[in-house]
Amino acid sequence: MQGLKDRLKRWSGSRLFWPLVGLVLVLFFNLIFVEGFFSIEMKDGHLYGRIIDIVKNAGCYMLLAIGMTLVVATGGIDISVGSMCAISGAVMAALVGGELSGIPHHSYGIAIAAALAVSVVLGLWNGFLVAKLEIQPVVATLILMVAGRGIAQLVTQGQIITVYYKPYAYLGSFTPGLILPTSIFIVAIVLTMALVAVKKTSLGLFIQSAGINRTATRYSGINVKKLIYMVYGFCGLCAGVAGLVISSMVKAADGNNAGLGYEMDAILAVALGGNSMNGGRFSIMGSIIGALIIQSITTTMYALGVSPQVLPVVKAVVVISICLIQSDDFRRVLADLFKKDGRSQHEQVAVKL
Amino acid sequence: AKPQPAATQTEPTQSTAAENTAPAEKKIVLGFAQVGAESEWRTANTKSIQEEAAKAGIELKFVDGQQKQEVQIKAIRSFIAQKVDVIAFSPKVETGWDTVLQEAKAAGIPVILTDRAVDTKDESLYVTFIGSDFVEEGRRAANWLGENAARLGLKENINIFELQGTVGSAPAIDRKTGFEEVMKKYPGWKIVKSQTGNFTRAEGKQVMESWLKSDKDNIDVLYAHNDDMALGAIQAIEEAGLVPGKDIIIISIDAVKGAFEAMIAGKLNCSVECSPLLGAQLMQIAKDVLAGKPVEKRIVTNEGVFPAETAAKELPNRQY
């Protein structure tokens, strides 16, 4: 009993604990109310099931959340990621071309490289506005948010370019030979990159430091501006990759609708992951969990056939509940309510679980 | 009981506007407030208007409403300030136009509605409305299904899954209404699930994925409020190992190029046309109105229904 208590205490001290509890709760709910939620089968050489859908569709949220986490950690915000997704998808689709025969105009590799290059440049542009001109991040990125959709539509000439080139669909669904959705592998690559950068180099320390106290960080000899360039550039890259996945999912580039409103979901993922919106300490894994929570909620809603009208209301209630669980103060109030039974706070937590 | 001091104040403008239009050689200025560029359909609509205006020698003031009604209202105000000859617009929603249309009326500028109607008691606020009938489109989709059900191997009891458009938007409401109206004739039909896909491919695909998990063997027909959602759903169906167009009959609305390509591939069974090409009609009517000719209050665009069989033949004619 004592050992269990200790372990529980150590776990609950971890930053990932409460986001995970949130995710588990959502999945647990599904286990009870959604028939066959966890069933997975093999189909056409890959896994197939609701859980797989969640992971697959959460891919782009995860990608966006990785970049956004770092931006938020520096005390910034990037509301242009949705638009950047659209641009990157548009660039890729435009280069591959919408030939019915499925023959690409340019090689697929070139198209991807070009799309990502454009995304990085756009990210650096945001960095330039924030770091160099010291414009507040919301307005700085608002510019690209507005312009981005225009640019994407300019690239596609307002059309939805449908791509018939077969491999185009791989990124957003399955690659032949792999049993898991391709997006998992892409997320794994980007995530590893990000984790290596923040854990194996001092970037993580510097980013946190800059997010908490920019002046003191500058005084310590850290080039905060360069850091901001880097972070926004990386966020652009993440958005670019996400854009490729989004575009590949529907085998088309839609300048207007691709990634529409995704910036909010990305930010929500970061916040649900237990990260402070004021910058400083961050956890990329937390954001990944946040992204999974968001996608799980959506999938659940569809699975339950929640009527489209009340869908947002339910979403609001779920989001608030998950955040309430994460709030120390709320748990304390709850614990105080229960304390009358003479039980300790930790047992309370256990009971609630 | 309608005190409108504005009407009297802007009287002088009215006369100048009238004078402006009098000399025939002067180029007609048409202010057009578009909804936005939210879909391929809309882009085609814009293109048609722009091209036809150029052809007809009409100077077009084009404003993109960025999918916001308030922007469109502002645009109409700016047209009034610029003293254009005719105002045309494609209302984002049906209501809430009275105030600004009254201003236009007071300024003596005729208004033509395209694509969507406005809901007003005062019919004198606009001259005419050119556009498709969304309810009729819904009816056509259902009728096509009724006529072809047997041929497609469907029984009397049909389970229909509906992919709705954006909640609350006019096409979504009307296309649902029209479809359901016809459904009354077929007691065996049942809409099993109805979820919104927001008119986009991505969401259409996601919703379909979810349905395929729960009702895989249960889905006879998919009715999508636009082609994009249907195209998204088709991908989900293929990924689930079913054959779209065979295992699941798919009907959608709009008839954009992508839909034809899908129909040729046999993945989509039918698309009901909703034509965006009203540019030529609009220019003609604008001229007629300014010339003082009488025009009808409601002009319905000519639209067809395209089953998969006709797709290959029709595709080369598609402009959008």
Place this chain on the structure above:
Amino acid sequence: MSETSPILTMTGICKTFPGVRALSNVDFKLRAGEIHALMGENGAGKSTLIKVLTGVDKLDAGEILLDSRSILAKSPQHAQELGISTVYQEVNLCANLTVAENIFIGREPVRAGKIDWKEINKRAKKVLERLDIEIDVTQTLDTYSVAVQQMVAIARALDISSKVLILDEPTSSLDAHEVKKLFEVMRKLQSEGLGIIFVTHFLDQVYEISDRITVLRNGELVGEYETALLPKVQLVSKMIGKVLDDLSSFNKDKKTTEDARRETPYVSAKGVGHLGSINPFDLDIHKGEVLGLVGLLGSGRTETARVIFGIDKADCGEMHVQGNKTVIASAGDAMKHSMAFCPENRKTEGIISELSVRENIILALQAKRGVRKYIKRKEQEKIADDYIRLLNIKTSGKEQLIRNLSGGNQQKVILARWLVTQPDLLILDEPTRGIDVGTKAEIQKLIVRLADEGMAVMFISSELDELLRCCDRLAVIRDRNKIAELTGGELNEEVVMHTIAGGENNAGA
């Protein structure tokens, strides 16, 4: 005086933070019309005692009586309503508001339903004048230095009419003149029957102003004493729990100017200045010497250091490092030339509050090494442990967040951050601010030792005797100009004071 009944009695106060027993069973008594010094080492629990009294932290156990009525302040606001007015240790004001507003916010005079701004500005000016501060009170607070901000905080507390006034290290960045003014006001309030709790690490000030002393050690009460009956040496030994080797005997054997002239200076500033903060000056700093900067508040000492370290880019003149002309445009540049700068405002320029002690300590070293050469966790821990021991930093562990440390210990961490980089030139701006007597002596010794080992040190301090004890040479700054350099025999209080005052006005004396 001791016969008057206590207005404030705290008994059996306990407070535990995760991993730290900050207060255990502490009693404290304050009488009306008394100035009561609260003494103890860094981390002894002084600030915590004040925080539980004023409702910032919730106390675990104990009782507080104010005017023999049991009270429990729920929040600082509540404490204020109960008649306790407090200046907390760090400057806790709003930098975005004007000076006047900082003094009056929460109790603004209202006329005809509107805040009477004219009145506020007028009264703020008056309150500050009482402390001899003449500044434009309509400017935002962040335009002024820490010292001025500290005075503003004091002015705010003084102006709130109350029964008990608490001052937690109000004098840590003030110089003699300001302190004198503050004491005048404190005496006046004392005579009006106010009870004042005064926290400081300056023993002289304690003996000058206080009637009684309560000493805390490691969160426990050592005792309450009448100031007059407790000799300094005993006070110190009560605070640190052992006898401190005599401070006054310690003195650097000064390098002569001739010694220094022979070698090229490590850093040499020629006509360097920054528009609006410091007028062009020449300054040489040699290896192995401690150069002090003296001047009045706001004279431009900090600004001089900032220009040299590249935080403010010099807009005229040239910088030479080891005889080579270079441009120093950022802190990073300066660090490439092996410089270090420990800034004066630890709250805004020093600590990264949400990071651990370990991370705070290695930050500058890591910046110096670059992004890719990430210091291994093991090495980080070793460095942190070493410096925690070296500077006697009191913390529950190296993973403790720095914001949970006591003020003095935070200061030590910042000092450690720069010592870790092993610089050739170490610039220290008020490094001993808020540090207790024992450690202060240790730090001074450390500075002198580092200089002896060949480091160049630039030392800025508002405490003249500290400077006189440690420095080989003093540069005198007045009104944003460097006006003199003093060495050798000139290094005594009289000459320095006279030079600062410049003979024309005796403001500094």
Place this chain on the structure above:
Amino acid sequence: MNKLQLSSKYLSLIVTIFLFFLLFALGSLKFTGFFSLQNFLNLFIDNAYLIIMAIGTTFILIAGGIDISVGAVLSLTCMLSAYLLEMKHLNPFLVMALMLLMGAAFGLIQGALIHFFKMQPFIVTLAGMFFARGMTAVISIDTIDITDKTYELIANYRIPVFGGAFISISVVIAVIALLIAAYIAHFTKFGRTAYAIGGNEQSAVLMGLSVGRTKIGIYMLGGICSTLSGIVFSFYMRSGFTLHGLGMEMESIASAVIGGTLLTGGVGSVFGTLFGVLIQGTIQTLVMFQGTLSSWWTKIAVAILLCLFIVMQSLLTARRIRKKSQVLKSDISHT
């Protein structure tokens, strides 16, 4: 000297106003019909609701928070008013009062969650946004037309001003709201406490200010502004509709920030915000007068103008601040 310092304090506001008039002058030179009193007043008529909404946003930003539920609350207000007026036939003034009450309650709940449970404002108000939008759809997914006579009267009434130009009642409401807001911000304890909280919440607590009450009050004020803005919007649109005010929260935040409000809190003014709104309105009007841009070029053009404006604002402000330090220097040499 005093004047110079004063101007430096209001520097960003002055720069913003200056740039606004520059922008307007630019339009007047380029397009006929642009330079007219009516066209200027149209900026107010067409943006009255945004002005009111942005006032609330400004307060919340000043206090260091954020509220992204505003657009959805506006939508809910329109829909609920329409429902109550058309289906329940309530008295229109009662409806307006109820709406304001609802705004206050909405803000109260959001503020309480943020304050008592230390939840992040972003999440709480994002959930608030989902909730309000959802409730709008629950009431009706169809548009509900507002045919109420009083609303019609208010919506169509034109108040003549100088030379044949006119304004609407909404403009009057917005101006009154602006004045009240300016009064609250500068002349009440509540307003000043908001600034203090935004500047440094911890300090505000230690200074003994009533932080909790003010914070919750600010969110209530924000809620009231959103609903008032919703009422004005329902005059403007005369309908309730689920998609009203979509994405308006960003416009509102952008207006405040362009007007000089710091997202980090503590700095900002409602007059700045007014100009933030007007600038966005002018940019839109400029693009509309241009009248030949395709949909995508419209977006790009809006963004370019916005970008030019912000960059200029940033550069001008930075230059002047450098000048300010010169002033400081001469100040010192005098003493």
